[in-house]
Amino acid sequence: MAKYTEEELEKELATKEYEYGFYTDIESDTIPIGLSEDVVRMISAKKNEPEWMTEWRLEAYRHFVSMHEPDWANVTYDKPDLQAISYYSAPSKKPKLDSLDEVDPELLETFKKLGISIDEQKMLTGVAVDIVVDSVSVATTFKKTLAEKGIIFCPISEAIQEHPELVKKYLGTVIPQRDNYYASLNAAVFSDGSFCYIPKGVRCPMELSTYFRINQAGTGQFERTLVVADEGSYVSYLEGCTAPSRDENQLHAACVELVALDGAEIKYSTVQNWYPGNKEGKGGVFNFVTKRGICEKNAKISWTQVETGSAITWKYPSCILKGDNSVGEFYSIAVTNNFQQADTGTKMVHIGKNTKSTIISKGISAGKSQNSYRGLVQINPRASNARNFSQCDSLLMGNECGAHTFPYIETKNSTAKVEHEATTSKIGEDQIFYCNQRGINTEKAIALIVNGFSKEVLNKLPMEFAVEAQKLLEISLEGSVG
Amino acid sequence: MSFKENILSSFLALENEVNTDSYVHELRSKALSDFESKGLPLRKDEAYKYTSLKSLFNKDYSFFPKEEAAISYGDIKQYLMHQIDAYRVIFIDGIYSSHLSQTTHDKFDVCLMSSTLNNPKYASVIENYYNKLAGDDSLTSLNTAFAREGAYIHIPKNVHVEKPIEIVNFSTGNEASLMLQPRNLVVVGENSQVQIIERQQSLTENATLTNSVTEIFADKRSMVDYYKIQNDLTTASLIDHTTVEQKDNSEVRLHTFSFGGALTRNNLTFYQRGEHCNSVLNGVTIIGGKQHVDHSTLVHHTAPNCESFQEYKQIFDDRSVGVFNGKVLVDKVAQKINAFQQNNNILISDKATINAKPQLEIFADDVRCSHGCTIGQLDEDALFYMQSRGIGKKEARALLMFAFANSVLESVKIPEIKTRITKLIANKLGVEIGFDL
Numbered sequence: 001m002a003k004y005t006e007e008e009l010e011k012e013l014a015t016k017e018y019e020y021g022f023y024t025d026i027e028s029d030t031i032p033i034g035l036s037e038d039v040v041r042m043i044s045a046k047k048n049e050p051e052w053m054t055e056w057r058l059e060a061y062r063h064f065v066s067m068h069e070p071d072w073a074n075v076t077y078d079k080p081d082l083q084a085i086s087y088y089s090a091p092s093k094k095p096k097l098d099s100l101d102e103v104d105p106e107l108l109e110t111f112k113k114l115g116i117s118i119d120e121q122k123m124l125t126g127v128a129v130d131i132v133v134d135s136v137s138v139a140t141t142f143k144k145t146l147a148e149k150g151i152i153f154c155p156i157s158e159a160i161q162e163h164p165e166l167v168k169k170y171l172g173t174v175i176p177q178r179d180n181y182y183a184s185l186n187a188a189v190f191s192d193g194s195f196c197y198i199p200k201g202v203r204c205p206m207e208l209s210t211y212f213r214i215n216q217a218g219t220g221q222f223e224r225t226l227v228v229a230d231e232g233s234y235v236s237y238l239e240g241c242t243a244p245s246r247d248e249n250q251l252h253a254a255c256v257e258l259v260a261l262d263g264a265e266i267k268y269s270t271v272q273n274w275y276p277g278n279k280e281g282k283g284g285v286f287n288f289v290t291k292r293g294i295c296e297k298n299a300k301i302s303w304t305q306v307e308t309g310s311a312i313t314w315k316y317p318s319c320i321l322k323g324d325n326s327v328g329e330f331y332s333i334a335v336t337n338n339f340q341q342a343d344t345g346t347k348m349v350h351i352g353k354n355t356k357s358t359i360i361s362k363g364i365s366a367g368k369s370q371n372s373y374r375g376l377v378q379i380n381p382r383a384s385n386a387r388n389f390s391q392c393d394s395l396l397m398g399n400e401c402g403a404h405t406f407p408y409i410e411t412k413n414s415t416a417k418v419e420h421e422a423t424t425s426k427i428g429e430d431q432i433f434y435c436n437q438r439g440i441n442t443e444k445a446i447a448l449i450v451n452g453f454s455k456e457v458l459n460k461l462p463m464e465f466a467v468e469a470q471k472l473l474e475i476s477l478e479g480s481v482g
Numbered sequence: 483m484s485f486k487e488n489i490l491s492s493f494l495a496l497e498n499e500v501n502t503d504s505y506v507h508e509l510r511s512k513a514l515s516d517f518e519s520k521g522l523p524l525r526k527d528e529a530y531k532y533t534s535l536k537s538l539f540n541k542d543y544s545f546f547p548k549e550e551a552a553i554s555y556g557d558i559k560q561y562l563m564h565q566i567d568a569y570r571v572i573f574i575d576g577i578y579s580s581h582l583s584q585t586t587h588d589k590f591d592v593c594l595m596s597s598t599l600n601n602p603k604y605a606s607v608i609e610n611y612y613n614k615l616a617g618d619d620s621l622t623s624l625n626t627a628f629a630r631e632g633a634y635i636h637i638p639k640n641v642h643v644e645k646p647i648e649i650v651n652f653s654t655g656n657e658a659s660l661m662l663q664p665r666n667l668v669v670v671g672e673n674s675q676v677q678i679i680e681r682q683q684s685l686t687e688n689a690t691l692t693n694s695v696t697e698i699f700a701d702k703r704s705m706v707d708y709y710k711i712q713n714d715l716t717t718a719s720l721i722d723h724t725t726v727e728q729k730d731n732s733e734v735r736l737h738t739f740s741f742g743g744a745l746t747r748n749n750l751t752f753y754q755r756g757e758h759c760n761s762v763l764n765g766v767t768i769i770g771g772k773q774h775v776d777h778s779t780l781v782h783h784t785a786p787n788c789e790s791f792q793e794y795k796q797i798f799d800d801r802s803v804g805v806f807n808g809k810v811l812v813d814k815v816a817q818k819i820n821a822f823q824q825n826n827n828i829l830i831s832d833k834a835t836i837n838a839k840p841q842l843e844i845f846a847d848d849v850r851c852s853h854g855c856t857i858g859q860l861d862e863d864a865l866f867y868m869q870s871r872g873i874g875k876k877e878a879r880a881l882l883m884f885a886f887a888n889s890v891l892e893s894v895k896i897p898e899i900k901t902r903i904t905k906l907i908a909n910k911l912g913v914e915i916g917f918d919l
Contacts, residue, residue, distance in 0.1 A: 072528070379857075381832060396847035399814055409838040410532075411857045414829035418857035420840065426847040 033086045037061060040188050043087060047157050050164060060177035060187030067181045074372040074404055075341040077312050080251045080286060087189040087222070145205060152197040153208055156224055159195035166197055170228050174257040174292045174320070182253040183290040186222045190255070193224035198233040198264070207236045207462050223254040229264035229299075236267040238465060251286050252310075258293030258301055262323065265300040266293060269461055270317075271469055273309035281339025281368070284311025291315065297323030297352070304460045306469045307334040307342060308476040316374065318347035321355035321383075328357040331457040333469075335476045336369030336401070345375035345392075345406075350383040350416075359390040362454050365401035366477055372404040379416040386413060392422040395453055397446075397477070447474045485522070485539045489514075492545040493627060500630060506599050509613050513626035520620035529619075532805040532837040533747055533776040538691055538719050543661035545628060547575040551654040553685075555582060558652060561683050566898050568679075569647040571633040575654055576662045578631060590641050595632040595665055607636065611669055615697040615725040615753070622723050625695040629665035632696075635678065639671040639701075646677040646896060651694075653718070655686030666696040668706070675705040677896060682714050690718040697725050700732040702756065707735050709899055713742040713906055716771060723749045730756030730785075737894060738765040739903055740775045741910050747776045754781070754788045754816075761790040764890045766903070768883070768910050770799035770831075778807040783816040783846075792823040795887045798834035809841040810851060817846050823853035828860065828886065880913040 032039075040061045044054040069079055146153055152163060159167050177187040198204055229235050239256075252274065260266050268291075277284025287310035293301040303317040319328030330346040348357035357377065365371035373392045394403035405422045427449050435445030450473055451458070458466050493514055500507065522539055523530040551574050562570070569592045572582040578594050585593045598604045599612075616622045633649040651664055662682075670676055684690045700706050712720060720743050726734050740746050752761045767775045781790040790810065798804050810821045827836045840853045860882045868878035884907065894900045908914065 394842075394844070396844065396849075399817070399845075399847045401847070402843065402845040404841070404843045405853075406841050407839060407855070409855060409857065410835070411827075411829060411837075412832075412835045414832045414834060414859060416829070416857055417859070418855070420838075420853075420855040422840070422842060422853050424842055424844045424849060424851040426849070 034083045035085070035087060035189070039087050043189055043191070047160070049157075049160055052164075052168065053160055056172065056177065057188050060184050061189075063178045064181070064184035064188055067184060069181050073314050073343040074370065074374070074406070075312050075314065075343050077286065077341070082185070085221075085251065087191075142206065149202050149205065150199040151202060151204055152195065154195055156190075156193040156195040156226060159226075163195070163197070166228065167195065167226070170257070170259050171226055172257075174259060174294045175255050175290050180290060182288045183255055186224060186253050186255045186290070190222045190224040193226070193254070195225075196227045196235065196237065198229045198235045200230045201232040202230075203233065204235040207238050221252055223252075225254070225256040226259075227257070227266055227268070228259045229261060229266050231261045232263040234265045236462060237269070238462060239268070239270045250283075251288070253288045254290075256289070256291040256317075260293060260295050260299035260301050260326075262297045263299060264296075265302075267302045268293070268304070268317070269465060270303075270305040270307075271461075271465060271472070272305065272307050272313070273472060276309050276338065276340050277311040279338050281311070284340070285309065286312045287315060288312075289315040291317040292320065293318070293328075294320045295323055295326035295328060298325045299323055300327040300329070302329040302331070302460070303346065304331045304457065305333070305344075306457070306461070306472065307332070307344060308472055310342075311340055313340075313342040313344055315344045316346055318349070319357065320349045320351065321357065322351045324352040325354045326352055327355070330357075330359045330361070331460045332361045333364070333454045333457045333473070334362070334371055334373075335364045335473060336366070336371045337476055338367040338369060340367075340369040342370070343372040343374055345373045347376040348378070348388060349376075350379045350386040350388070353382070353384045354386070355383055356387045357389075359388070359392070360456050361390075361392045362457055363392070363394040363403055364397070364450060364453070364473075364477070365394070365403050366397040368400045370402045370404070372406060373422075374406040376408040376410070377418055377420070379411040379413050379418065381412045383413055384415045386416045388416075388418045388420075390420040392420075393453070394422070394424040395450070396424065396426045446477070450474075450477060485543075486518075488543065488545075489517075489624070495546065496628060496630070501600065504599075505605070505609060506612065510627050510629070513618070513623040516618050516623040517620050517627060520623065523620055529778065529807070532803075532807075533745070533774065535721075535745075535747075538721075538745060541659045541689055541691075543659050543691060544657045545661055545663075547577070547657050547660060549656065550577055551575055551656050553579065553582070553652065553654065557685065558582065558650075558683075561650065561652075561681065563646065563648060563679060563896075563898050563902075566896075567645050569645055571647070571649045573631065573651045573664065575656065575660060576631055576651070576664065590638060590643065591634060591636040592647055593634050595634045595667065596630055598634040598667075599630065607669065611697065611699055612667060613697075615699075615727055615751075616695050616723065617725065617751075621693055621721055622695050625663045625665060625693050625723070628663040629695070632665035632667070634666070635668045635676065637670045637674040637676050639673060641671070641674045643674070643676045646679055649678065649680045651682045651692065653682075653684045653688075653690040655684065655688035655690075657688065659689040660691070662690065662692045662694075664692065664694045666694070668696065668698040670698070670700050670704040670706055672702045672704060674701075677707040677709075679709045679711065679896075679899065681711045682718065682720055684715045684718040687715060687717045690714075692718070692720045692722075694720065695723045698727070698734065700726065700728045700734050702729045703731045704729075705733045707895055708737070709894070709896070710736070710738045710748075711899075711903075712738065712740040712746055715742065716744050716773065718743050719745040721747045721749075723751075725751045725753070726761070727753045727755055728759040728761065731758045732756065733760040733762075735762040735893070736764070737890070738777070739906070740765065740767040740777075741769065741906055743773065743775075745774045745776075748778065750777070750779045752779075752781045752790065754783050754785055754790070757785050757787045759785070759788040761788075762893070763790070763792040763794075764893055765794040765796075766887045766890050766907075767794070767796040767798075767804060768887070768907060769797075769802040769804070770910075772801050774803045774805075776805035776807070778805075780809045780811065781821065783810070783812045783819050783821065786815065786817045786819070788816065789820045790822070792825075793890055794825045795890050796826070796836070797828045797830065797883055797886070798836060799830040801831070801833040803834070804836045806836070806838045806840070806855075808839075808853070809843065810853070812844045812846050812849055812851065814845040817848040819846065819849040819851065821849070821851040825853075825855045826886070827855075827857045828883070829857065830860075876911075877913055880908070880911040883907070883911060
């Protein structure tokens with residue numbers, strides 16, 4: 001036994017201190033603010049990621065450093081200071097409340113209007129729920145059914161550990177690390193997200209939705225979702241929630257990648273209702289999202305979105321129709337009120353033969369908001385018999401808002417059929433008069449007309465979402481009628 | 483010599499010839515420095531995303547031809563509207579040709595820009611109108627810097643000009659490559675009416691690049707009918723900037739027929755600055771080979787109760803490229819607007835490309851704005867029907883294309899133009915037509 005010397009003590013203390021520092025970090029689950037290669041390494045280390053994943057992140061980061069924030073979108077805002085953000089924050093920092101009485105009454109009022117059950121209300125506001133049995137049992141049966149079918153549905157960090165071969169194969173194939181400014185940032189620092197794999201020929205028996213998601217708490221500011229539907233499979237995926245989310249994070253830069261292999265079908269629905277800022281336009285979330293799907297032969301991807309929240313929305317769910325006979329769809333309702341700004345739309349890139357795409361976009365602007373549709377339909381030289389139909393309608397309420405359309409149509413094939421139409425109008429006075437005449441007050445009449453206007457898109461949402469989304473539209477436009 | 487050096491030395495040469503102590507020359511100097519700071523538009527500029535001007539500006543252009551070319555009426559007769567009586571302002575290599583032109587100062591002015599710029603009598607007109615609309619983007623600035631010649635048309639109040647006015651720029655090919663910068667000013671007074679036909683034409687295959695700027699002012703209740711016929715040789719290119727300002731109750735109709743030229747870029751801007759205006763922007767494009775036609779239109783509604791109507795029909799063959807970038811901008815005060823925009827395209831060859839970007843930017847709520855854009859083919863069934871009745875495939879296709887472009891042709895008010903355009907289309911499609919449209 002060697003003697004315990006002072007030197008050794010010193011050494012031990014030094015290591016210990018280091019260990020301790022590191023350890024504390026894990027405990028509090030925050031790392032110092034700012035962005036650097038070390039931060040990226042640290043995030044990767046905390047998640048206990050394999051070497052290839054760390055390298056993948058670093059490659060994204062190194063490219064990110066050379067990029068500039070884009071400014072072509074039709075929105076104005078103060079650029080977020082990326083060095084002032086902590087890139088790894090603790091999941092679930094919400095204070096636990098004892099009963100619903102402690103929750104902001106305004107929020108409860110909204111829940112009531114949306115028709116959200118008491119239990120769900122409690123979950124959403126972070127109240128300790130006593131009777132969790134219900135939701136737990138639902139979650140368990142849910143997991144069991146999925147497992148029987150061979151469906152993998154788990155947090156992406158878990159997938160990296162347990163199904164590295166799948167993640168390695170598909171991650172970044174649709175949105176590469178170098179894709180764009182915010183996608184690169186996301187690739188470098190993404191905290192968590194979900195991963196979903198549907199095996200060959202399996203039809204997912206239920207809507208995969210964030211409601212029952214076990215990893216809900218794990219999703220943060222930089223979310224990354226990867227959905228892979230193997231040959232001949234089907235999945236319907238729901239993201240977001242109609243309930244208003246009061247989030248302290250200002251910048252949200254998520255990435256969603258969809259891979260639909262031969263004959264597969266993915267239906268991806270989003271309801272986004274982040275905090276839009278107050279009536280004076282202060283605060284609010286910046287929602288800069290990259291969403292893209294790739295369709296192999298005979299595959300189909302359908303995006304449906306209802307965008308009502310966020311101060312700035314900057315989002316273009318796209319379809320790359322690579323395989324022959326593949327189909328892309330995009331249904332969107334974007335509502336802006338007060339000082340919100342939305343620049344949203346889609347890209348349909350036709351590469352394969354006989355590919356089809358449909359775009360239905362409905363923009364509703366009220367208050368002092370600006371609502372833009374920006375889309376690209378590209379028919380490549382080899383995409384024979386490609387077909388596209390686009391329709392972009394805008395509804396203006398009040399004379400302080402704006403509605404804009406920026407459709408790009410690029411055709412390089414003579415057999416392509418592309419149709420694009422757009423209209424902008426306001427709610428007809430005679431329509432309102434007609435309703436008034438029949439005893440429907442103006443506010444209700446407008447809700448009715450807006451609903452009719454949005455019906456084509458609302459119909460594409462899964463049932464329970466559709467009902468809530470409809471109510472959400474009403475709430476978003478509340479008080480916008482002069 | 484680079485294009486920029488060429489410009490600077492040519493500008494010095496210009497300064498030796500013109501009166502440098504004038505209002506117009508101040509504009510020239512400022513425009514030159516604007517151009518220098520902005521440079522030529524590049525692909526990365528949103529407005530030129532689909533049109534590269536690179537190939538145009540790598541030639542060593544001469545700006546001012548050294549000698550006057552001798553051209554007789556017989557050489558150019560076929561390019562003029564010779565069946566009808568017309569006023570004519572004709573330029574050969576950018577220099578006014580008095581013996582070919584027919585101008586007037588009787589009741590109204592149809593004459594030269596150069597004489598107007600130098601004559602103190604017109605000083606107030608120049609100060610009130612000249613360069614008030616053209617804007618300061620790089621290529622219009624370049625034109626402003628070099629502008630010394632073009633047509634000047636001033637119609638005072640209550641005059642109905644009976645005869646159409648033709649403005650034709652010929653280039654003779656005396657220079658290996660020539661850059662022309664015509665500058666036209668059209669001022670139409672209250673209750674007046676005028677019809678104008680504009681054309682660029684090369685007589686030989688030496689390269690010509692025309693960077694043209696036209697400003698049109700339409701006062702209250704005036705009517706302007708403007709036709710641009712673009713059927714130049716494929717060695718010629720055109721960058722046209724036409725800007726229109728309309729006052730209350732005025733109507734301006736502008737037709738663009740693009741069949742020729744290597745690269746044609748039309749920047750067409752309408753500012754509606756009075757109530758109850760009506761703007762019509764129509765176009766037919768039929769191109770093939772490696773031709774490139776780019777229509778970039780902007781209709782800016784700044785006053786309530788106005789209308790605008792755009793219809794562009796385009797057919798592309800071979801490796802041709804078409805660009806349509808139509809924009810409608812409606813200000814907050816411009817309520818009760820009715821704006822319509824339609825762009826229909828047919829691609830005949832797999833190598834042809836069309837890039838369309840019909841934009842709406844709307845800040846007023848009580849408006850009716852719509853646009854439609856389609857890309858498609860000729861109807862196979864219709865082709866089969868005609869062939870089964872003994873009409874050859876080529877003719878059947880031509881018939882369908884005529885029918886496709888007909889809605890625009892119908893709105894042409896000068897019969898001779900209509901027959902000429904019909905013939906041009908027939909030539910372009912390689913058929914003889916035995917019917918009237």
